Amino acid sequence: MKFDSKNNPPFSFSSLSHKHNHVFVKFAVLSLLLGLGFRLFVYNPIQFPSETPDPSSLLGENVTFQPPADTSPVSGDLPVDESLPASENLTSRNVTEKCDIFTGQWVPDSSGPYYTSETCQYVETHQNCMKNGRPDSGYIYWRWKPSDCELPKFDPQRFLDFMRNKSFAFIGDSISRNHVQSLLCTLSQVEEAVQVYHDKEYRSRRWHFPSYNFTLSVIWTPFLLKAAIFEDIYGVSSGEIQLHLDKLDTQWTEQYTNFDYVIIAGGKWFLKTAIYYENNTIKGCHYCPGKNLTELGFDHAYRKALQLIFNFFTSSNHKAHVLFRTTTPDHFENGEWFSGGYCNRTGPFKEGEVNLTAVDTTLRNVELEEFEKAVEIGSTKGATLKLIDTTHLSLLRPDGHPGVYREFQPFAKGKHGKLQNDCLHWCLPGPIDSWNDLVMQTLFSG
Numbered sequence: 001m002k003f004d005s006k007n008n009p010p011f012s013f014s015s016l017s018h019k020h021n022h023v024f025v026k027f028a029v030l031s032l033l034l035g036l037g038f039r040l041f042v043y044n045p046i047q048f049p050s051e052t053p054d055p056s057s058l059l060g061e062n063v064t065f066q067p068p069a070d071t072s073p074v075s076g077d078l079p080v081d082e083s084l085p086a087s088e089n090l091t092s093r094n095v096t097e098k099c100d101i102f103t104g105q106w107v108p109d110s111s112g113p114y115y116t117s118e119t120c121q122y123v124e125t126h127q128n129c130m131k132n133g134r135p136d137s138g139y140i141y142w143r144w145k146p147s148d149c150e151l152p153k154f155d156p157q158r159f160l161d162f163m164r165n166k167s168f169a170f171i172g173d174s175i176s177r178n179h180v181q182s183l184l185c186t187l188s189q190v191e192e193a194v195q196v197y198h199d200k201e202y203r204s205r206r207w208h209f210p211s212y213n214f215t216l217s218v219i220w221t222p223f224l225l226k227a228a229i230f231e232d233i234y235g236v237s238s239g240e241i242q243l244h245l246d247k248l249d250t251q252w253t254e255q256y257t258n259f260d261y262v263i264i265a266g267g268k269w270f271l272k273t274a275i276y277y278e279n280n281t282i283k284g285c286h287y288c289p290g291k292n293l294t295e296l297g298f299d300h301a302y303r304k305a306l307q308l309i310f311n312f313f314t315s316s317n318h319k320a321h322v323l324f325r326t327t328t329p330d331h332f333e334n335g336e337w338f339s340g341g342y343c344n345r346t347g348p349f350k351e352g353e354v355n356l357t358a359v360d361t362t363l364r365n366v367e368l369e370e371f372e373k374a375v376e377i378g379s380t381k382g383a384t385l386k387l388i389d390t391t392h393l394s395l396l397r398p399d400g401h402p403g404v405y406r407e408f409q410p411f412a413k414g415k416h417g418k419l420q421n422d423c424l425h426w427c428l429p430g431p432i433d434s435w436n437d438l439v440m441q442t443l444f445s446g
């Protein structure tokens with residue numbers, strides 16, 4: 001089983017030879033899965049949007065929603081401090097400034113997650129791997145161990161104390177929503193959040209933690225730019241995305257001054273077919289054969305987007321603490337999401353056993369380059385920008401995705417047809433929980 005970038009022919013972003021075409025198609029289609037994932041964030045049993053499965057779905061199977069089990073999270077169910085391995089005393093957990101918390105390895109950790117599918121109501125159906133019947137559970141017994149220090153496990157009590165009277169927003173695509181659900185599940189062990197806002201499709205939401213007067217938001221803006229997206233709720237496109245490379249999505253920018261902390265992320269949606277606009281004029285496109293437009297490449301668009309985003313942060317009079325999370329890798333093996341690719345590994349990779357794909361490498365390089373420039377500009381303007389570089393450590397976790405367990409009991413009798421794998425979003429609980437260890441450490445270390 002090969003799993004590396006060598007299977008993807010090298011390609012240039014500005015030329016579309018025949019050979020290169022299928023690569024672009026692959027990535028364009030793969031990312032439709034993101035579109036699918038977004039729309040399935042609907043579990044509120046009371047306000048349940050009436051959505052019927054669309055037979056034209058590219059996935060060729062019924063998509064159904066499952067309301068959550070009627071269980072309330074158990075407050076204080078899991079002890080916080082005792083869950084740390086005994087070897088971790090305060091000295092060894094000291095994280096020095098020199099320690100790069102994003103370089104390290106996954107080590108076994110018998111303490112396990114703070115929550116389960118039974119104790120957290122925020123887990124979206126398609127990421128509820130335990131409840132959907134995933135048989136192995138080894139994937140929840142690992143923790144990220146930086147090479148040069150210990151990373152303290154996320155402490156929900158400490159986090160809520162820190163966030164008293166504050167507001168924190170997750171801004172991005174369905175992976176950001178995946179991430180905020182992990183945070184909500186963990187925090188709800190201390191206090192249950194009260195939902196104070198949701199949009200029609202439950203993609204953007206806001207919660208309040210009453211005892212802490214802490215407001216947590218998630219804003220769905222997959223490009224972070226102004227974009228017209230013509231997709232139904234299953235991610236099936238009825239027209240090219242129109243993306244304005246010189247305009248930010250006001251959905252999040254207009255709210256920005258309300259936030260003390262933001263974590264932004266993106267990337268994968270830029271792989272989709274899109275027509276690029278600047279000054280309301282078509283400048284080119286990404287993957288639009290037959291359109292007689294200049295192929296500008298997704299890296300061009302993503303770079304422009306990040307420049308605009310970072311410039312917004314550094315030039316705004318409002319100085320929130322800005323965290324920028326790098327792109328998340330997928331783990332489809334022996335195919336893509338639409339061609340039988342799957343992810344059924346049950347443990348992490350070791351260093352050197354896997355390489356980032358060419359596309360993820362491109363996205364991440366653009367991210368690091370633009371972030372570095374922004375930090376420099378920000379430092380002259382009093383703007384704090386910090387990197388949450390989850391790409392590599394997440395790459396080592398092929399075992400962390402729902403795979404076929406995006407669906408309830410995929411192998412149950414009576415089910416037929418090809419099973420769809422999700423090797424992009426993350427199981428909850430799962431490795432994505434560790435992203436919050438990194439967020440907390442980054443926020444608390446200044």
Ligand SMILES: *[C@@H]1O[C@H](CO)[C@@H](O)[C@H](O)[C@H]1NC(C)=O
Nearest residue numbers: 053055060061062063416417
């Ligand atoms: C979808 O589900 C409905 C009802 O559950 C069923 O009647 C229909 O045959 C299913 N369609 C497919 C393509 O599986």
Ligand SMILES: *[C@@H]1O[C@H](CO)[C@@H](O)[C@H](O)[C@H]1NC(C)=O
Nearest residue numbers: 086087088089090091092093
């Ligand atoms: C703390 O841990 C370090 C390294 O694991 C060990 O050398 C040290 O003796 C421990 N200190 C205490 C007080 O347990």
Ligand SMILES: *[C@@H]1O[C@H](CO)[C@@H](O)[C@H](O)[C@H]1NC(C)=O
Nearest residue numbers: 090091092093094095096097
């Ligand atoms: C722990 O951190 C503090 C300040 O952050 C530093 O002064 C101290 O030397 C560190 N201790 C060790 C053992 O690294």
Ligand SMILES: *[C@@H]1O[C@H](CO)[C@@H](O)[C@H](O)[C@H]1NC(C)=O
Nearest residue numbers: 161162163164165166212213
């Ligand atoms: C939170 O806000 C309340 C009301 O404005 C204030 O009394 C309290 O001191 C604040 N707490 C913190 C930690 O800022």
Ligand SMILES: *[C@@H]1O[C@H](CO)[C@@H](O)[C@H](O)[C@H]1NC(C)=O
Nearest residue numbers: 164165166167212213214215
């Ligand atoms: C809650 O926090 C906000 C700031 O985010 C503050 O303006 C407000 O006074 C606080 N309310 C209470 C009841 O502490």
Ligand SMILES: *[C@@H]1O[C@H](CO)[C@@H](O)[C@H](O)[C@H]1NC(C)=O
Nearest residue numbers: 246277278279280281282283
């Ligand atoms: C944008 O387009 C308008 C006409 O629609 C033109 O007047 C203006 O000069 C253009 N601006 C730039 C920066 O190209």
Ligand SMILES: *[C@@H]1O[C@H](CO)[C@@H](O)[C@H](O)[C@H]1NC(C)=O
Nearest residue numbers: 282283289290291292293294
């Ligand atoms: C493609 O666009 C160019 C420049 O806009 C134009 O000269 C050319 O005729 C167009 N080709 C086709 C086949 O439409």
Ligand SMILES: *[C@@H]1O[C@H](CO)[C@@H](O)[C@H](O)[C@H]1NC(C)=O
Nearest residue numbers: 333334342343344345346347
């Ligand atoms: C993963 O799935 C493939 C294809 O179905 C199968 O050949 C392989 O044995 C599976 N591996 C595990 C660990 O289940």
Ligand SMILES: *[C@@H]1O[C@H](CO)[C@@H](O)[C@H](O)[C@H]1NC(C)=O
Nearest residue numbers: 003004005006352353354355
């Ligand atoms: C990763 O890439 C390096 C350098 O191209 C190569 O030597 C190595 O074999 C690759 N590893 C895997 C697991 O494909």
